[in-house]
Amino acid sequence: MSSAADPKLEAGVSAGVETERNRPPFSGTVELEPGAPSDAELMLGIQAEEPEALSQLYDRYNGIMKALILRVIHNDAEADDLLQEVFMEIWNQAKNFSAKKGKPLGWMVTLARRRAIDGLRKKQAYLRAEARLQIETEQQPGAWVENVTEKEIRSGDARLLMAKVIKSLPEAQQEAIELAFFQGMSQREIAANTNTPLGTVKTRLELGLKKIYDGLKELRDEF
Amino acid sequence: MNFEEFQNQARLYVIGALEPDELTEFEAARKEFGTKAEDFITECYALHEAFALSLRPAKSSAALKERLMSMVRERKQSQSESAGP
Numbered sequence: 042m043s044s045a046a047d048p049k050l051e052a053g054v055s056a057g058v059e060t061e062r063n064r065p066p067f068s069g070t071v072e073l074e075p076g077a078p079s080d081a082e083l084m085l086g087i088q089a090e091e092p093e094a095l096s097q098l099y100d101r102y103n104g105i106m107k108a109l110i111l112r113v114i115h116n117d118a119e120a121d122d123l124l125q126e127v128f129m130e131i132w133n134q135a136k137n138f139s140a141k142k143g144k145p146l147g148w149m150v151t152l153a154r155r156r157a158i159d160g161l162r163k164k165q166a167y168l169r170a171e172a173r174l175q176i177e178t179e180q181q182p183g184a185w186v187e188n189v190t191e192k193e194i195r196s197g198d199a200r201l202l203m204a205k206v207i208k209s210l211p212e213a214q215q216e217a218i219e220l221a222f223f224q225g226m227s228q229r230e231i232a233a234n235t236n237t238p239l240g241t242v243k244t245r246l247e248l249g250l251k252k253i254y255d256g257l258k259e260l261r262d263e264f
Numbered sequence: 265m266n267f268e269e270f271q272n273q274a275r276l277y278v279i280g281a282l283e284p285d286e287l288t289e290f291e292a293a294r295k296e297f298g299t300k301a302e303d304f305i306t307e308c309y310a311l312h313e314a315f316a317l318s319l320r321p322a323k324s325s326a327a328l329k330e331r332l333m334s335m336v337r338e339r340k341q342s343q344s345e346s347a348g349p
């Protein structure tokens with residue numbers, strides 16, 4: 042399943058930001074209206090238990106967070122459930138957030154990714170058990186396998202700069218990063234899943250992540 | 265481990281891709297390099313943002329936010345009630 046199958050949404054999101062000419066400066070976060078509170082200010086509001094701050098943070102990031110969750114679990118209804126859990130966790134755990142340790146978005150993505158990967162692992166365990174049962178009863182295997190990996194990192198129209206950096210990597214590096222980041226696989230699991238020597242997987246991950254990291258730094262320096 | 269090797273490991277660390285044996289070595293180097301190491305790890309978490317921001321935002325169900333905000337308000341109210349006057 043695509044992580045953004047709604048054409049209306051895609052049109053809405055990409056409007057005004059998808060061309061080279063009118064693209065806003067790279068900031069490493071979403072574009073804010075003038076006078077809008079920063080993410081850090083919203084986090085302070087949430088720490089002070091102001092529901093309105095969470096409401097604004099939700100409006101700002103629910104699309105990105107949902108896309109991230111969907112990228113891992115590939116099921117819209119489950120992604121909505123997890124999205125709700127993630128924002129409740131943001132509310133409940135806000136006191137543990139420290140601006141000294143990074144930006145709010147990084148913290149939120151960490152929470153969302155962890156929950157999504159946990160959800161995926163539970164689902165995979167369930168599905169493996171179900172598949173075993175199906176084999177035992179001589180039924181056709183389920184179609185769940187198609188949801189387990191998605192190899193291509195799509196470029197999001199509204200996030201073209203980030204996507205460009207990632208897409209500039211050789212396919213093998215993209216695949217290794219995709220499996221590590223979005224599927225939560227260890228290097229050994231990636232090696233087993235792709236029939237690649239462990240050392241090669243490690244090199245691909247190291248080179249790919251370094252290129253993305255350097256690309257981000259360049260973009261930041263440029264603007 | 266020199267600092268360049270530590271940097272390579274740190275990028276793997278933030279996405280949870282270090283193997284257990286590497287993790288032990290990484291934690292030792294992290295201690296050894298101190299603040300410099302912590303600062304670099306913090307920078308590496310930008311990779312998380314990058315991956316998220318590279319995705320096209322997806323639409324959530326309309327009722328989701330309402331449900332979430334209602335849960336948040338209920339929770340806040342129950343907490344303030346249990347805290348008492």
